Amino acid sequence: MDLYISSDLTDIQKAVSEFCEKEFSQEYLQRYEDEHNYPRELYEKIGTLGFIGVGFSEDIGGAGYGALGHVVAVTEMCRKLPGMGMAMSLGYIPSFVVDISGTKEQREKYIRPLIEGKYVAAFSVTEPDAGSDISVLKTRMEEKNDCFVVNGSKIFTTNAGYADFYTLLAMDGNSFTALLFDKTVIDDNGPRRFEINDLGRKMGINTTMSGELVLSDFHVPKECVLGERGKGKKTALAAFELSRVVIAGQAFGGMLYGYERAVDYAKKRKQFGNSIIKFQSIEHDLVDMYVEIEKCRNLLYRTAWLYDRKDPESNKYASMVKLTIPENAISVLNRCIDVFGGYGYMRDQGLEGALRDIRITSIYEGTNKIQKNVIARMLY
Ligand SMILES: Cc1cc2nc3c(=O)[nH]c(=O)nc-3n(C[C@H](O)[C@H](O)[C@H](O)COP(=O)(O)OP(=O)(O)OC[C@H]3O[C@@H](n4cnc5c(N)ncnc54)[C@H](O)[C@@H]3O)c2cc1C
CATH class of the missing domain: 1.10.540.10 (Acyl-CoA dehydrogenase/oxidase, N-terminal domain)
Incomplete structure (x- = not known):
């Protein structure tokens, strides 16, 4: 149990x-x-x-x-x-x-x-000059009659192009406001006011599109404010807390994928007349991975449990899992490729692709260094 x-x-x-x-x-x-x-x-x-x-x-x-x-x-x-x-x-x-x-x-x-699977979402915060530091956003919204007029550009928006609705963080005077709008608002503006450019192929997760959004006098109705006006940063940070935990879950799944395949392969693959799992160096490497997995599992479940109980510690834990599980997943998948030898390097085996896909989990939704900054702020 x-x-x-x-x-x-x-x-x-x-x-x-x-x-x-x-x-x-x-x-x-x-x-x-x-x-x-x-x-x-x-x-x-x-x-x-x-x-x-x-x-x-x-x-x-x-x-x-x-x-x-x-x-x-x-x-x-x-x-x-x-x-x-x-x-x-x-x-x-x-x-x-x-x-x-x-x-x-x-x-x-x-x-x-x-x-129900009918809608895909996009959340657009990052800008060319505002990555880890979201306090220097340049995208601005201005109130005009019955709407806001938004100007600026966003980068790296996941699902840009096929998302059914977008949330966007913009400067609103001296504070931030989050705006939520869908395709009807985009269609009402026409293509020149909301341009989407595919950033092209990436190291991994290539079924998804990462896009640049260029907003030129883009009109958004006033009812599209998400959360409290002027409190957009708080709105974004509240979402990051949960998404950091779930992204750690992506990385954890990646660890299990690599480990389970490596154990199976090491039992079947024979060299020098023995299954390679019989070589202590391989067996010990798998044991090390297993121990890392169990440590990550406990930390991840505990973090989600704290989040669900609205525990004051949960924000720190969210950054802890977002820091440590992607790092461990990258290391485990890399070592699993070694267990597979040359076959691990081949695309059809899936491991090299898994490593490329999982690599992003230590970057998006706040890099590892940013997670350390968050943890340090809460500790000291
Ligand atoms: C595939 C992909 C999908 C993404 N999806 C989205 C999305 O849907 N929506 C969205 O808004 N964004 C998205 N992003 C953007 C992502 O969140 C940013 O790339 C990330 O937050 C880092 O910002 P940056 O790339 O500008 O790097 P920078 O902020 O320029 O950082 C560069 C380096 O400096 C380090 N650094 C920066 N500041 C500090 C500091 N204070 N202390 C120590 N080190 C520091 C960083 O850790 C990093 O190593 C996505 C990115 C990618 C690649």
Whole structure:
């Protein structure tokens, strides 16, 4: 019995696992990566089956398992195939800001269809000159009659181009405000006021698009404010706390993917007349990975549990898992490639792709150094 995962959540975990076993394949992932195309049909399927909704609250169509539920679902998806699990979860992780800070109407309008797999979200904070330091955003909104006029540019927006709704952080006088709008607002403005440029291929997660948004006199109706006007930074940071935990779940799933495949391979692969797992150096390396995995599992579940209880420690823990699990996942996947020898280097095996995909988990939603800054501020 697990200390944190109830038997109901274990059943959901099994259902996600069985689905991914059937539907996620390396060939399917490679096809979508080569086409640089988001696997929308699969996203719709996981929505229909309730897997997007595991962590969302019941009043909006979710299963109500909170951060722990999100972590369990994302871990299982990434455990089967990190690139695909990440693509699926990146469809809804940017919606946390709306779920946490939206009004009842906004959540009904955007989160309910997202849980059903009908909507993909985007959350746009980063700018060319404002990455880790979001206090120097240049995108500005100005009040004019019945709307806000927004000018500026954003970079690295995940799902730009095919997102059904966007949340954007802008300077509003001397403070920040978050704006939430959908395709109808974009269409009403016409293409020249909201330009989307695909940043092209990346090291990993190539089924997803990372885009530049250029806003030129972009008109947003006044009811599109998300959270409290002038408190946009607080709105964004509240969402980061949850998404950091769930991104750590992506990395944790990636660790399991590599480790389980490496154990299986080491048992089957024979050299010098023996299964390579019989060589102590390989066996010890696998043991080291197992110990790291169990440490990460405990820290991750505890963090999600603290988050769900609104514990004052949870923000520090969110940064701790976001710091340590991606670092461990990168190290484990790298060592798993060694276990596979030359075969680990080949694309079809999936390991090199998993390492490239998981690499981003230590960068987006705050780099490792930024997580250390957050932890230090809370400790000293
Ligand atoms: C694939 C991908 C998807 C992304 N998705 C999104 C998205 O959907 N929405 C969004 O808004 N953004 C997104 N991002 C942006 C991402 O969050 C930023 O890239 C990240 O926060 C770092 O910002 P930066 O790239 O400008 O690096 P910089 O901030 O320029 O940092 C460069 C280096 O300096 C270090 N550094 C910076 N400040 C400090 C400091 N105070 N102390 C110590 N070290 C420091 C950093 O750790 C890093 O090593 C995405 C990025 C990528 C690559």
